[in-house]
Amino acid sequence: DAGVIQSPRHEVTEMGQEVTLRCKPISGHNSLFWYRQTMMRGLELLIYFNNNVPIDDSGMPEDRFSAKMPNASFSTLKIQPSEPRDSAVYFCASSGTGTQPQHFGDGTRLSIL
Amino acid sequence: AQSVTQLDSHVSVSEGTPVLLRCNYSSSYSPSLFWYVQHPNKGLQLLLKYTSAATLVKGINGFEAEFKKSETSFHLTKPSAHMSDAAEYFCVTVSGGYNKLIFGAGTRLAVHP
Numbered sequence: 754d755a756g757v758i759q760s761p762r763h764e765v766t767e768m769g770q771e772v773t774l775r776c777k778p779i780s781g782h783n784s785l786f787w788y789r790q791t792m793m794r795g796l797e798l799l800i801y802f803n804n805n806v807p808i809d810d811s812g813m814p815e816d817r818f819s820a821k822m823p824n825a826s827f828s829t830l831k832i833q834p835s836e837p838r839d840s841a842v843y844f845c846a847s848s849g850t851g852t853q854p855q856h857f858g859d860g861t862r863l864s865i866l
Numbered sequence: 867a868q869s870v871t872q873l874d875s876h877v878s879v880s881e882g883t884p885v886l887l888r889c890n891y892s893s894s895y896s897p898s899l900f901w902y903v904q905h906p907n908k909g910l911q912l913l914l915k916y917t918s919a920a921t922l923v924k925g926i927n928g929f930e931a932e933f934k935k936s937e938t939s940f941h942l943t944k945p946s947a948h949m950s951d952a953a954e955y956f957c958v959t960v961s962g963g964y965n966k967l968i969f970g971a972g973t974r975l976a977v978h979p
Binding site: 786803 | 900907910964
């Protein structure tokens, strides 16, 4: 039973470059969440999708950040242009309906030089 | 608004001794509560969840938690620590109309031989 799959696991790039993070949720889950984790701020919810529709993007820090979910099995988080302060671990999580627990991927460790 | 407070940022125990990780919650009604564990370079893994069916909740890897309404607590315990239990533990509740997770600050558990 495959869990939430994120790619890449690690990304190192120079500031100003575009970064795209990818997520495949667990099959059958209809909710998808993107989080960012840093030492200073802990875990922050960036955006939440339900049935492929963005419901709450109030956690997206700036217009440089965008997220899409073109279908039930794929989502992307894009940063353009990237900045050093975007360096963090980005997690994707998915869940079923109601208060079903969220299942997390192993994250993408992003370093912007 | 729902919130959780983890009372210890670091806990250190010897292998084979009991583990106690403390969490207090704030909620105006019966909350949904979870404990997640995060091992280094991994995503968050669900240990257990409380959804009002029973006050003592058993989870994976020998962990359990007891919901105490009178104390507004949901402490995580394990009778005997193992080296592999060394990780970060998050007490989590749910807020809002859609499964939005509210995380505690985390407790880092160290296990010594």
